[in-house]
Amino acid sequence: MSKTNVTRRGVLKTGAVAGAGLAVPTIFDGQAWAQAGTGFTNAPEGGSVTLGFNVPQTGPYADEGADELRAYELAVEHLNGEGDGGMMSTFSSQALQGNGILGKKVEYVTGDTQTKSDAARASAKSMIEKDGAIMITGGSSSGVAVAVQALCQEAGVIFMAGLTHSNDTTGKDRRRNGFRHFFNSYMSGAALAPILANNYGTDRKAYHLTADYNWGYTTEEAVRSSTEAMGWETVGQVLTPLTQTDFSSYITPVLQSDADVLVLNHYGGNMVNSLTNAVQFGLRDRVVNGKNFEIIVPLYSRLMAKGAGANVKGIFGSTNWHWSLQDEGSKAFVQSFGTKYGFPPSQAAHTCYVQTMLYADAVERSGSFNPCAVVEALEGFEFDGLGNGPTLYRAEDHQCFKDVLVVKGKENPTSEFDLLEIVEVTPAAQVTYAPDHPQFAGGQLGACNPGA
Amino acid sequence: MDAILLQILNGLDKGSAYALIALGLTLIFGTLGVVNFAHGALFMLGAFCAVTLNNILSLSHEIVDETQTDFLGNPLRVEVPYIYDWFGPEVGASIIEWSVPLAILFSIPIMIAVGFIMERGLIKHFYKRPHADQILVTFGLAIVLQEIIKYFYGANPIPTPAPPAFTGSFDFGTMLGFEPGTIIYPYWRLVYFFFAMIIIAGVFAFLQFTTFGMVVRAGMADRETVGLLGINIDKRFTIMFAIAACVAGLAGVMYTPINSPNYHMGMDFLVLSFVVVVVGGMGSLPGAVLAGFLLGILESFASMRQVVDLLPGINQIIIYLVAIIILLTRPRGLMGRKGVMED
Numbered sequence: 001m002s003k004t005n006v007t008r009r010g011v012l013k014t015g016a017v018a019g020a021g022l023a024v025p026t027i028f029d030g031q032a033w034a035q036a037g038t039g040f041t042n043a044p045e046g047g048s049v050t051l052g053f054n055v056p057q058t059g060p061y062a063d064e065g066a067d068e069l070r071a072y073e074l075a076v077e078h079l080n081g082e083g084d085g086g087m088m089s090t091f092s093s094q095a096l097q098g099n100g101i102l103g104k105k106v107e108y109v110t111g112d113t114q115t116k117s118d119a120a121r122a123s124a125k126s127m128i129e130k131d132g133a134i135m136i137t138g139g140s141s142s143g144v145a146v147a148v149q150a151l152c153q154e155a156g157v158i159f160m161a162g163l164t165h166s167n168d169t170t171g172k173d174r175r176r177n178g179f180r181h182f183f184n185s186y187m188s189g190a191a192l193a194p195i196l197a198n199n200y201g202t203d204r205k206a207y208h209l210t211a212d213y214n215w216g217y218t219t220e221e222a223v224r225s226s227t228e229a230m231g232w233e234t235v236g237q238v239l240t241p242l243t244q245t246d247f248s249s250y251i252t253p254v255l256q257s258d259a260d261v262l263v264l265n266h267y268g269g270n271m272v273n274s275l276t277n278a279v280q281f282g283l284r285d286r287v288v289n290g291k292n293f294e295i296i297v298p299l300y301s302r303l304m305a306k307g308a309g310a311n312v313k314g315i316f317g318s319t320n321w322h323w324s325l326q327d328e329g330s331k332a333f334v335q336s337f338g339t340k341y342g343f344p345p346s347q348a349a350h351t352c353y354v355q356t357m358l359y360a361d362a363v364e365r366s367g368s369f370n371p372c373a374v375v376e377a378l379e380g381f382e383f384d385g386l387g388n389g390p391t392l393y394r395a396e397d398h399q400c401f402k403d404v405l406v407v408k409g410k411e412n413p414t415s416e417f418d419l420l421e422i423v424e425v426t427p428a429a430q431v432t433y434a435p436d437h438p439q440f441a442g443g444q445l446g447a448c449n450p451g452a
Numbered sequence: 453m454d455a456i457l458l459q460i461l462n463g464l465d466k467g468s469a470y471a472l473i474a475l476g477l478t479l480i481f482g483t484l485g486v487v488n489f490a491h492g493a494l495f496m497l498g499a500f501c502a503v504t505l506n507n508i509l510s511l512s513h514e515i516v517d518e519t520q521t522d523f524l525g526n527p528l529r530v531e532v533p534y535i536y537d538w539f540g541p542e543v544g545a546s547i548i549e550w551s552v553p554l555a556i557l558f559s560i561p562i563m564i565a566v567g568f569i570m571e572r573g574l575i576k577h578f579y580k581r582p583h584a585d586q587i588l589v590t591f592g593l594a595i596v597l598q599e600i601i602k603y604f605y606g607a608n609p610i611p612t613p614a615p616p617a618f619t620g621s622f623d624f625g626t627m628l629g630f631e632p633g634t635i636i637y638p639y640w641r642l643v644y645f646f647f648a649m650i651i652i653a654g655v656f657a658f659l660q661f662t663t664f665g666m667v668v669r670a671g672m673a674d675r676e677t678v679g680l681l682g683i684n685i686d687k688r689f690t691i692m693f694a695i696a697a698c699v700a701g702l703a704g705v706m707y708t709p710i711n712s713p714n715y716h717m718g719m720d721f722l723v724l725s726f727v728v729v730v731v732g733g734m735g736s737l738p739g740a741v742l743a744g745f746l747l748g749i750l751e752s753f754a755s756m757r758q759v760v761d762l763l764p765g766i767n768q769i770i771i772y773l774v775a776i777i778i779l780l781t782r783p784r785g786l787m788g789r790k791g792v793m794e795d
Contacts, residue, residue, distance in 0.1 A: 060716060062607035238757050241768045245711055245720050246466055248641075249755035252458045255636055272609045273711050280638040280710070282621035288633075307712055309611030323523060334523060344523045414520060414528060 156451015467748025
């Protein structure tokens, strides 16, 4: 006679577990996330939650990183109910109460990206594994953003990108766990083109000097396609090494071409040096094809403009945000930041502050720190009052769509911060593109990963 | 033809910087036998002497301008340099604008002092250690120096323009019969080239025509014998280290209007300058100068669009490629002497 091990109690237990398993998709839905206190990477325990601020603290972008860190510290202060609250009062979503996030006090750890992908990944990994960071944010380079975004996807934490302008961050390298508030190369091209046409005409010959890395390529492609669409001709294109300091040998061939516009697809020290060299070689004093020679810098930053000094005067570019904006959100942020630190915030500081607020708000609205709940709360989220007008966090690619600023170097600055003037606030509709636009093709968000 | 001329001109100013740094490196190597990886940092320190003098001359007091507001809406605080109060706004502004040439005088005592302290405080303890130890300690020193500069001046480049009289460019092409506007060259780069020539000539004259220089040259050839003759060669070599530091510093001071200085600029030049020294021949001063200009010009040619289109990436490897070819055909470099670094 055979004896089986199947018992009535065993069948009931197995059935209960299997039933719960099958019900998971419906349990973890909408407000039901609130019950999901565990089952994801670094679920907060006790009365605090840790955020990881991964910024360049050493290397060429250390000053920009320092400004990002100031903004993060200010955001943490405001989330915990200290200070004047900054943009919390102007933010259209009023979910944040100044009592931390979901009642937990916000604490933070910092990492140094060094503006190197491997160093940035190592510091993010350390913050996730050793410090229990539930969200990673920051960075001043697209290479770093793409690398850290991929790491956060694997680790099952949210990545709120800092300053990253390459199309690829929310294009071919997009990830479900990653979000970008900052604008991108395509938007720069789309915003700049009409202004350039108005100021310089539609019959122009452009020569591009492009930094030889991911961001340079996407920026050149974006500016070229936008300007060519309005009638400009591209007569030259040269890739310049990222380590280049003296650009004279790249600029002098421009003198021998019949170009009447030079586009510098450079950022940081590259931009400061190439623009300085171009002005030294008298490009701005030239008349070619019967027109004044012009220089364009697609992505401007106040910190870089400061490095280039008087050379930026009158030169067009684009930027994500500027402290001189007069909307209520910008004014509140500038007041808060300026009072604490004594000078106005940079665009890098602004996007980092906003990203922290958006993450905290998404957690509050979803009622859970679970990354998949946060993703759900952020996808398709429409908001206002954070400095860029009405904004959409598009679900298809996790890119924010909002107004873009076209700026130019100010002729008569009144202070060392007053270097750029806003020429036009380009409406969001003009810089919006389809999720499957060719410049963003090849990427898939994939599935959300909650980790553990 | 005009494109070739223009690239030669471009190579001259870049080559001037390489030559000045490599000259100092060779002086130190030839006299003290030390491979000084902190030499780029001395170039950077020189540049920051110019920045510092500019900051000193621009020291200001604030006055409140009630007619304007700052970013927080408060009355604007305008900074007025003290020098405006002392000499009047026009003369004061001119003095600040001429801060880079003035920094030549300012930097000489500073760089000599830095060189002296560096040699007596650190380098002398490594004379008898292997070259690898010397490289490690001087490289470490370079990192410390650049981090100190970053702490005080930040990581962003700091614009330090040339005096207004030299900020423009002139049409070199029309002088040679080319079409106007084809060969444009900035005044300051020409100033830099002539300045480098004067410094190089000065160093050679000093070594060639003074008793001090003769002893140093003798010491470079055979240190032991010179010592046996009762000459304190160590003291002279310390002075030579300070002179080499000064040459690198002056190269840095004058380079600031070409590219805004930042804390990392020394490292950008260091590796290339070592290649220049090796190509020129270890221990050969004329070799260092020759190789500096040669590689500067070659680097400019390799950046030409026609060349890059033909050989993509050549602009990034040209110097190393030429170095390999020269070392394969002339293992001691262009003007290297037998016996140097061959023990």
